[in-house]
Amino acid sequence: MSLAKIFRKLGLVFAVFLIVSPALLFFIWMVSLSVKFEIDNGAYPPILIPEHFAWKNYTSVFESNNFLLYFKNSIIVTGAATLFGLIVGVPAGYGIARMNAQKSAIIIMIARMTPGLSFLIPLFLIFKGLDMLGTLWPQIIIHLVVTVPIVIWIMIGYFETTPIELEEAAMIDGANRWQIFMKVAMPIAKPGIVVSFILSVIFSWNNFVFGVVLASRETRTLPVAIYNMLSFEQVSWGPLAAAALIVTLPVLILTVAAQRQIVAGLTAGAVKGG
Amino acid sequence: MAAVQIADVRKTFGTTHVIRGVDVDIEDGEFVILVGPSGCGKSTLLRMIAGLESITSGEIRIGNRVVNDVPPKDRDIAMVFQNYALYPHMNVADNMAFSLKLKNAPKSEIETRINRAATILGLTELLDRYPRQLSGGQRQRVAMGRAIVRDPQVFLFDEPLSNLDAKLRVSMRAEIKDLHQRLKTTTVYVTHDQIEAMTMAEKIVVMHDGIVEQIGAPLELYDHPANLFVACFIGSPSMNVLKGRVELGEFITAGGVRLPLEKTPPSALGKPAVYGVRPEHLKLSADGVPGKVLVIEPTGSETQVVVEVDGQPITCLLRERVAIQRGDTISVRADPALVHLFDAETGKRLTD
Ligand SMILES: Nc1ncnc2c1ncn2[C@@H]1O[C@H](COP(=O)(O)OP(=O)(O)O)[C@@H](O)[C@H]1O
Ligand SMILES: [Mg+2]
Numbered sequence: 246m247s248l249a250k251i252f253r254k255l256g257l258v259f260a261v262f263l264i265v266s267p268a269l270l271f272f273i274w275m276v277s278l279s280v281k282f283e284i285d286n287g288a289y290p291p292i293l294i295p296e297h298f299a300w301k302n303y304t305s306v307f308e309s310n311n312f313l314l315y316f317k318n319s320i321i322v323t324g325a326a327t328l329f330g331l332i333v334g335v336p337a338g339y340g341i342a343r344m345n346a347q348k349s350a351i352i353i354m355i356a357r358m359t360p361g362l363s364f365l366i367p368l369f370l371i372f373k374g375l376d377m378l379g380t381l382w383p384q385i386i387i388h389l390v391v392t393v394p395i396v397i398w399i400m401i402g403y404f405e406t407t408p409i410e411l412e413e414a415a416m417i418d419g420a421n422r423w424q425i426f427m428k429v430a431m432p433i434a435k436p437g438i439v440v441s442f443i444l445s446v447i448f449s450w451n452n453f454v455f456g457v458v459l460a461s462r463e464t465r466t467l468p469v470a471i472y473n474m475l476s477f478e479q480v481s482w483g484p485l486a487a488a489a490l491i492v493t494l495p496v497l498i499l500t501v502a503a504q505r506q507i508v509a510g511l512t513a514g515a516v517k518g519g
Numbered sequence: 520m521a522a523v524q525i526a527d528v529r530k531t532f533g534t535t536h537v538i539r540g541v542d543v544d545i546e547d548g549e550f551v552i553l554v555g556p557s558g559c560g561k562s563t564l565l566r567m568i569a570g571l572e573s574i575t576s577g578e579i580r581i582g583n584r585v586v587n588d589v590p591p592k593d594r595d596i597a598m599v600f601q602n603y604a605l606y607p608h609m610n611v612a613d614n615m616a617f618s619l620k621l622k623n624a625p626k627s628e629i630e631t632r633i634n635r636a637a638t639i640l641g642l643t644e645l646l647d648r649y650p651r652q653l654s655g656g657q658r659q660r661v662a663m664g665r666a667i668v669r670d671p672q673v674f675l676f677d678e679p680l681s682n683l684d685a686k687l688r689v690s691m692r693a694e695i696k697d698l699h700q701r702l703k704t705t706t707v708y709v710t711h712d713q714i715e716a717m718t719m720a721e722k723i724v725v726m727h728d729g730i731v732e733q734i735g736a737p738l739e740l741y742d743h744p745a746n747l748f749v750a751c752f753i754g755s756p757s758m759n760v761l762k763g764r765v766e767l768g769e770f771i772t773a774g775g776v777r778l779p780l781e782k783t784p785p786s787a788l789g790k791p792a793v794y795g796v797r798p799e800h801l802k803l804s805a806d807g808v809p810g811k812v813l814v815i816e817p818t819g820s821e822t823q824v825v826v827e828v829d830g831q832p833i834t835c836l837l838r839e840r841v842a843i844q845r846g847d848t849i850s851v852r853a854d855p856a857l858v859h860l861f862d863a864e865t866g867k868r869l870t871d
Contacts, residue, residue: 420592
């Protein structure tokens, strides 16, 4: 390797470090907080790696706060919202892509960008009238506002890059519209479905505002539950950071596990060769 | 197998007229090639036969059934696309089986048909591969295999060879022709390559700007082009043309060069016309027209010489090897019996 090449490589490493460092440092500090006792957390100058590890921060998260219930709530809400999001969003994305219906795509985008609070209050009243507030349904339904647009927008992109000839070939081969969608368009757009599934899970899992308004004590999701750990008198940073990390963990694992799928999906668009 | 009739078919996209009244009769079992420059509407016409494009007006019949409103899947046709359009998520066998599975054909029959097609096309070893694992030529064969397992009434090909390299194209040409000899299925084949058309077709339909310029057997088009467009489009190197007027027994170019004619069509007398002669019908001859040699290209089997006559480059294709050089002056002579005359205004053929 020539010197110039080494320098270029070093430059790249440095640039990447610079760009990701805010996120990285933030994450490292959170990990550090989660394993320290309160004394170390308040120490000045700050301590990164403590002498004594406070593992009880983690165990106490599981012991207290109905953690498992909230975890289950989160899984049900995110799972159901993502499932319905895919069932509705994949065919919708296909329709919009094939009919060139950009206007409807934009309307969906606008619905996505509308501030949640503007429709949360009326919806709260409606759900209350329907006597649904004690259940997870209001949150599942409202999370569709997050998942459906994500799925639709990602799938539009995938279906648009699928060569129309493939569908025409299927048409000539004797397939009807439904068969074309199920047997040709969808299997080819599978990487897109994976990507939209992951993003939909991430956004739904992390959503906070909807839960704050719509969740009762028994129907809280994890982000809301963590928020409720904050009290005005005193913030216990250790348990809070531990809880936050536990909440983030499933999403983190999912992202890392699916990273290859996402990248493969993004490059598999060129179907011309096969 | 079936005959295909295209009667006064038109197609407009918005306000653009892409097909402007086309009539073609394709006989049962015939191999017909639609040829024309890019953008003349060949694909559009083919797609109308397939049912992928609606018919603005006119009528298309396949085997005596008007198919204007019949969806593609019920037309009993198979199509091979320019980029093959193989299903990327299915292996070769599944690609070929797709149409049969949709028809709920019995498993044993599907297998027999696939094996037969694979044998014909030399795909037996590749049945488990995915399209991305195949070379261009192999993909091309799979696309044809997908068409022949169906045993359709009509094969439609849209520039199937244009993505292949030159050598493969030549061998696939022979293969497709051979396939047609064997299966005898009515075939409509689109290409912009006149050599492909000349070498493969039983009947050529020359299209230009959404209309049919001429229909005929390859050599018929070559020897008796109906108009200037066909004359210049068919043949490589293409026909030499000179503008001028017709007098009794001779043609006088714009620059005053006199060229002998065998017969003078009475209707053309004194009128502005175009004189056309194919490069291989020109010979070196002392009593010919003198011209300066601009280019000389020996290929071994023949020599292509470009001479300047009447200020225009004229291509001669000589069978013999000649000892001439660039800048020399030579005399060339056209065989008067093989000369074509065209109306200068309409481009229509004047000689018979
Ligand atoms: N869907 C379409 N909308 C508008 N114009 C089209 C469409 N399809 C084809 N055309 C036009 O019709 C003409 C003929 O196209 P095509 O049949 O593909 O030509 P060819 O196959 O002979 O090259 C072209 O000028 C093209 O731009
Ligand atoms: Mg075309």
